[in-house]
Amino acid sequence: MSHYLTDRLDAKLSQSMERAQRAPAFLVGGTDDGPGAGRPNPGRGQDVGLITVVPGYPGSIVTQSGEAPRISTAARDLLADVEPDGKAHDIDLPAYGSYRVLAEESPDGSTFVVGLPRDDVDDTISSLIWWEVLLALGAIAAAAVAGRFLVRHQLQPLRDVAATAHEVTAMPLSSGSVGQTVRVPDNLTDPTTEVGQVGEALNQLLGHVEEALDARHESEQQVRQFLADASHELRTPLSTIKGYAELSRRTGRDDPDQILAKVESEAGRMSTLVEDMLLLARLDAGRDVDRRPVDLTRLVVEAVNDARVVDRDRTWTFDVPDEPVVVTGDEQRLHQAVTNLLTNASRHTPPETAIDVRISVDETVRVDVHDDGPGVDPALLPTVFERFTRGDSSRTRASGGAGLGMSLVKAIMHAHRGDASVRSAPGDTTFTLTLPRD
Structure with a gap:
């Protein structure tokens, strides 16, 4: 101008x-x-x-x-x-x-x-500048008002997401079962928008936190149950030893061998229980097992032969590959896992039940222990590998051990980067050990 x-x-x-x-x-x-x-x-x-x-x-x-x-x-x-x-x-x-x-x-x-x-030119330019300044200030003010309104409107979903986060922080999460916490509404989890991505990420975080807290609570419950079960299992042999010691002192019987034999039996039972619990504790702590080449074929054949000697009236069969199957691991612990499965099958099936052991090799190495017995109670299947889980809830000696055998199998497999599983139906029960191939 x-x-x-x-x-x-x-x-x-x-x-x-x-x-x-x-x-x-x-x-x-x-x-x-x-x-x-x-x-x-x-x-x-x-x-x-x-x-x-x-x-x-x-x-x-x-x-x-x-x-x-x-x-x-x-x-x-x-x-x-x-x-x-x-x-x-x-x-x-x-x-x-x-x-x-x-x-x-x-x-x-x-x-x-x-x-x-130049007065007309200068006055015109000055007037134009003032009008531009005034209009610019007016436009800035209008833009500020409109921008504030638009920003508040656009950020309302984000405030809703923040309200959800504040609601979660007000929940008691320090102890007990958490259950389902609040979630960001579905209309605020659209992954195509920035706010939706934040809402979706917060929901995923809340889900992860719930799982972690539920796992913590479950672990606490397992520890409490473990302590209660361990105390119960140890109390029985201790009470027996104490009772026989008092009986010997009060009666003055001349046949101490029988009493000592009973005391030794209960002490051995306690020793086995304590050793199993210590082994579980070491495996839970992540201590690495011995890793050496192990001939799994020979190990399984020896375990089946040992079981056949203990339970002669039962039919024992095994099917192994012609070539030795070699894995890397702790031979003693792997033998213990296979023996526990064989003992479990022998203890919880009728004498006429046949037990078949099979080794198969594909992407992994599998050891299947199959029986045609009555099968595992469906109510016990989800917890069959948990500690102190037994088919007989009466906790009598006739029902078997302390209920740590299957949990030891699971822990030993995890220590070898493998797994233990069960598939059961009446007349068709299979326990499977899975190990990685070398």
Whole structure:
């Protein structure tokens, strides 16, 4: 805008210069000493505020009334210094303000200087700037209000997600079963939006925390149950030993061998229980087992032969590959796992039940112990590998051991980066040990 208005002002200057150079030099009444002596009158047809300096005459300025009074000496001196190059220049004249002036030489060598005030240009630019500032401030204020509204509206889902997080922090999670906590609503879990991604991530985090807390609670319950079961199992032989010791002291019987045999039997039972619990504790602590090449074929054949010697009336069969199957692990612990499965099958099936042991090799090495007995109670299947789980809940000696055999099998398999599983139905029960191939 400044360039546009300045160009228009320069055009007016050029027109004023032409009129000044064409104007006839007539005098305005009076003598040489009068107030109007020696001055041409360039005011006719010129713009108000035009300053004209012509050769041989003092400079004049056109007023609103059309008159052309003289300009000050200081202003005339400044105008005389303007280069007559035919180009417009900006100059500040004392008592007159900012001017746009043009100086040219006429064909006869005379210098003409004309000037127009810049007030209109400066006032217009100043007004435009003020309007721009005001409109910009208004636009900023409107944008701030609209932006605040839009941001609050767009962030409302995020506040809802934060409210869900605060609600979770207010829940008692330090102890006990956690169960299902609150969740971010489905409409705030759209993965295509940023807020939806936050909501979905928070739901996944809450689910993970729930699983961890439930696992912690379950572990605490298992520890409590383990302590209760272990105390119960240890109390029975201790009570027996104490009872026989008191009986021997009170009666003074002459046959201590029978009493000592009973004490030794109960002490051996306690020793076995304690050793099993210590082994479970070491395996749970992540202690690495001995890792050496183990001939699994020979190990299984020996375990079946040992079981056949103990339970002669039962039919024992095994099916192993022609080539030895070698795995890496602790031979003693692997033998214990296989023996526990064979003992479990022998103890919980009728004598006429056949037990078959099979080794198969594909992507993994599998040892299957199959029987055609009545099967595992469906209520026990989910917990068959947990500690102190027994088919007979009466906890009598006739029901078998302390209920640690299957949990030891599971722990030994996990220590070997394998697994233990069971599939059972009446007449078809299979316990499977899975080991990685070397």
